[in-house]
Amino acid sequence: MDSFQVGWLPTKAFLYTILDAGDHNFSSRAENExxxxxxxxxxxxxxxxxxxxxxxxxARTKLKVISEEAGKKELSKCSLSSTDRYPNFPxxxxxxxxxxKY
Numbered sequence: 001m002d003s004f005q006v007g008w009l010p011t012k013a014f015l016y017t018i019l020d021a022g023d024h025n026f027s028s029r030a031e032n033e034x035x036x037x038x039x040x041x042x043x044x045x046x047x048x049x050x051x052x053x054x055x056x057x058x059a060r061t062k063l064k065v066i067s068e069e070a071g072k073k074e075l076s077k078c079s080l081s082s083t084d085r086y087p088n089f090p091x092x093x094x095x096x097x098x099x100x101k102y
Contacts, residue, residue, distance in 0.1 A: 031058035047071025
């Protein structure tokens, strides 16, 4: 998010963070790198879903905004990623190539 590594997203996991209103760039990386630019409004909760599909050698990724209702439904099936860095980010401005070892 905005060139800061918020965390890694394994299967059935989620990340979260709290941001100021304004323009933000969310990105995910797999075989490809996908960017989603959003203008965030104050006091609103946004749910961004990562859609990963098998590519040539690795999974390909895509991000999309989903409704609050759909987001809550999906979150109920997931757990917080152990790599979520909120509230301790920004730790890195560079997207690492593999998850950190804890």
